[in-house]
Amino acid sequence: MKLEIVSVIAFICCSLFVKSSTSAFTCDQLDRWKLPYYRCRSGDQCILTRYECDSVLDCTDFSDEDHCQTEHEVNCREDFKDKKTRNGEPLQSFPCQDKMCILGCQRCDGFRDCADNSDEIGCTETEVSLRPPCN
Ligand SMILES: [Ca+2]
Ligand SMILES: [Ca+2]
Numbered sequence: 001m002k003l004e005i006v007s008v009i010a011f012i013c014c015s016l017f018v019k020s021s022t023s024a025f026t027c028d029q030l031d032r033w034k035l036p037y038y039r040c041r042s043g044d045q046c047i048l049t050r051y052e053c054d055s056v057l058d059c060t061d062f063s064d065e066d067h068c069q070t071e072h073e074v075n076c077r078e079d080f081k082d083k084k085t086r087n088g089e090p091l092q093s094f095p096c097q098d099k100m101c102i103l104g105c106q107r108c109d110g111f112r113d114c115a116d117n118s119d120e121i122g123c124t125e126t127e128v129s130l131r132p133p134c135n
Contacts, residue, residue, distance in 0.1 A: 076101035105134035
């Protein structure tokens with residue numbers, strides 16, 4: 001029991017910095033620890049509630065982000081506001097169809113970054129192969 005409490009505290013502290021740590025816990029654990037969580041549509045994966053609609057894909061089936069248009073619009077405005085690249089140019093964003101925002105360089109890079117895959121729709125093979133990696 002004591003070990004579990006220590007684990008919960010460690011988890012909460014670490015998860016402030018390491019988002020991927022959510023995958024290390026099962027629905028049963030989050031349930032037992034009485035932490036608010038969101039069950040991904042697939043049913044066998046759970047994430048902390050605060051990762052639902054945070055504009056980052058956490059569920060492997062993307063269900064934590066596919067119903068969040070309003071939140072995405074707000075996050076998009078805030079995430080890219082006054083952001084500059086290393087060259088001092090405004091950071092480009094790409095709006096997914098569901099209003100989630102990704103980096104402009106993630107469009108047509110061959111990887112699904114939008115929950116609805118709209119960043120990879122209509123891309124030609126040449127476009128994908130010539131796309132330089134984001135940096
Ligand atoms: Ca998320
Ligand atoms: Ca992409």
